[in-house]
Amino acid sequence: METKGMIALITGASRGIGESIAIRLAAMGMQIVITGRDADKLEMLKDHIQKIAPKPHIIVADISAPDTPGRLIGETIQMFGGIDLLVNNAGYAISKSLEETDYHEWDHSMAVNARAPFFICKEAIPYLRESACATIINISSVVGRLGYVHQAAYAASKHALMGFSKVLAKEVQPLGIRVHTIAPGGVATDMVKTMRADIDESQLIQPEEIADIVEFFLRHRGNAMIDNIDVRRANGTPFA
Ligand SMILES: NC(=O)c1ccc[n+]([C@@H]2O[C@H](COP(=O)([O-])OP(=O)(O)OC[C@H]3O[C@@H](n4cnc5c(N)ncnc54)[C@H](OP(=O)(O)O)[C@@H]3O)[C@@H](O)[C@H]2O)c1
Numbered sequence: 001m002e003t004k005g006m007i008a009l010i011t012g013a014s015r016g017i018g019e020s021i022a023i024r025l026a027a028m029g030m031q032i033v034i035t036g037r038d039a040d041k042l043e044m045l046k047d048h049i050q051k052i053a054p055k056p057h058i059i060v061a062d063i064s065a066p067d068t069p070g071r072l073i074g075e076t077i078q079m080f081g082g083i084d085l086l087v088n089n090a091g092y093a094i095s096k097s098l099e100e101t102d103y104h105e106w107d108h109s110m111a112v113n114a115r116a117p118f119f120i121c122k123e124a125i126p127y128l129r130e131s132a133c134a135t136i137i138n139i140s141s142v143v144g145r146l147g148y149v150h151q152a153a154y155a156a157s158k159h160a161l162m163g164f165s166k167v168l169a170k171e172v173q174p175l176g177i178r179v180h181t182i183a184p185g186g187v188a189t190d191m192v193k194t195m196r197a198d199i200d201e202s203q204l205i206q207p208e209e210i211a212d213i214v215e216f217f218l219r220h221r222g223n224a225m226i227d228n229i230d231v232r233r234a235n236g237t238p239f240a
Pocket of ligand 1: 090183188
């Protein structure tokens with residue numbers, strides 16, 4: 001599929017997987033909106049991207065705030081007049097046993113990883129239905145399906161993301177909107193340093209490899225619909 005000129009919003013674009021996806025989409029000729037809380041990092045990414053592609057639009061926002069989903073989509077429409085691709089990538093994770101996890105950590109995990117993507121999708125649908133190549137990509141995790149010790153709040157929030165994504169994929173299929181999830185294991189970003197410091201860095205998936213999958217979804221819009229891609233480390237334990 002031709003991707004040049006598509007309009008994309010990527011959450012959590014200030015670093016890690018989101019930054020790699022943003023760079024890839026810009027290189028594919030898209031007009032992109034990048035968002036996160038760290039204004040300096042977003043400005044650095046904008047400087048990098050505008051050397052190779054159209055200037056991205058920055059929105060500095062905390063995705064856990066209830067008014068952020070409406071603001072992200074509203075500003076995207078105001079800036080570019082539509083939206084073709086939404087990548088819900090921003091994520092929050094803590095490594096704590098269930099007994100140690102407090103109310104704030106539970107609520108924040110759910111707000112960032114499940115509630116925000118849910119309502120960003122809801123805000124985007126009226127505009128995505130006008131697009132000929134409408135796509136939503138939700139970045140989940142291996143713990144959207146499995147349970148790892150000390151990841152109860154994170155796993156619960158990613159299971160919630162997977163759950164609503166399955167329903168959404170069917171609800172918006174008649175509107176021509178495709179919904180995909182990507183569920184990676186350890187990727188070489190800041191997050192994995194706090195969650196899985198035990199993994200040898202040389203064995204981590206690279207963020208660019210997740211961007212490869214995003215690109216695949218967009219370039220291959222045929223009759224085969226891929227709901228979810230599980231991505232595990234090539235050198236990880238075969239028992240997980
Ligand atoms: N790394 C892994 O091993 C791994 C594995 C499976 C799934 N994932 C998932 O992949 C996605 C990206 O993670 P990553 O590894 O790239 O993590 P990361 O390096 O920690 O980046 C997280 C991103 O989310 C943004 N973010 C976090 N809280 C936010 C908030 N309250 N409001 C707005 N933005 C917020 C951060 O931006 P600011 O700091 O600028 O706010 C940052 O851009 C997440 O959904 C994560 O759960 C990661």
